[in-house]
Amino acid sequence: MVEVESRTRREDGVTLVAAVVRNGTDVRRRVRLENALDGPTLPPRRHGVPADGWDGDAVTVTLEPGEREGVGFASHTAPESPAIRVVEDVRVTPEGVGNGVDSDPTPDDAAALVRRLGDPAPPRDAVPAANAPSAERDRDGPEPDVPPPVAEWFATVESRVRTVEACAGAETLAEATAVVDDAGGLGAVERAVEEAADDAATLRAVERRAAALADRAEGSAEATDLAPLRTLS
Structure with a gap:
């Protein structure tokens, strides 16, 4: 299973959420994290579009064993705890067993x-x-x-x-x-x-x-x- 640590900060009427997700297992995992706040998600953007991995209110990341990655977003709603939750945490195998994902770089x-x-x-x-x-x-x-x-x-x-x-x-x-x-x-x-x-x-x-x-x-x-x-x- 993965571990998620998050913190929030209120600034100019906007709640900023910063989280770190860590794969503490010895296998590659695909993790989907979702905004848990009661309000619309403002994901980070690159060239005017949501950053890679973002889809609606959630972001998907793939982590190697022991790897960690930071994710963040903003929302106009007031901060709550937790501000982000794991909605998917699956093992990614070379054969893509059970999830259809190939772990070999392409x-x-x-x-x-x-x-x-x-x-x-x-x-x-x-x-x-x-x-x-x-x-x-x-x-x-x-x-x-x-x-x-x-x-x-x-x-x-x-x-x-x-x-x-x-x-x-x-x-x-x-x-x-x-x-x-x-x-x-x-x-x-x-x-x-x-x-x-x-x-x-x-x-x-x-x-x-x-x-x-x-x-x-x-x-x-x-x-x-x-x-x-x-x-x-």
Whole structure:
């Protein structure tokens, strides 16, 4: 059987429920937890939809032996005890005996993680071909160094993008797990995904402003004749 510990907190008229479910057995188990409060459930959301595992007022998690997982939700109703209850706790065997669940990792497991994180890939037509000619590179030669603060910001954004790209490219559960571990946990990956969208918007805004300013700088430099100024001085 599994063990569930929960606590509630009332904040701004909303009851926040946080629980930890632990599989203390030596077999894999599938557990379904349900909101026990007398009110509608407000589940956590990812990209505008209920987080992976949530269905109505309940969430389903699968735990390896000894594994624990945190779940949480909110409700407008007053806190009660217990705030969450176990409505299903079944053993998951390799053959799926009695529950029709296969415990062997499949590509679908990794796909579920990717669906939870979202697809960070930009539209194909927004990515220039690797061998596309660049008039700016041909004209200006090697790209000049950017100021250190800008370079540091680029490096931070690139690190987040690499994390999200690695998750999107994971094709097996083992690969997805390795990516999450390298990032420092699922929370770090989720933050990277959420921030990547903001990064993209900021980068495009910087690109537009930089291009406009570059055109002004280049045009004004070419149009300015210093000879009269030297004569007057």
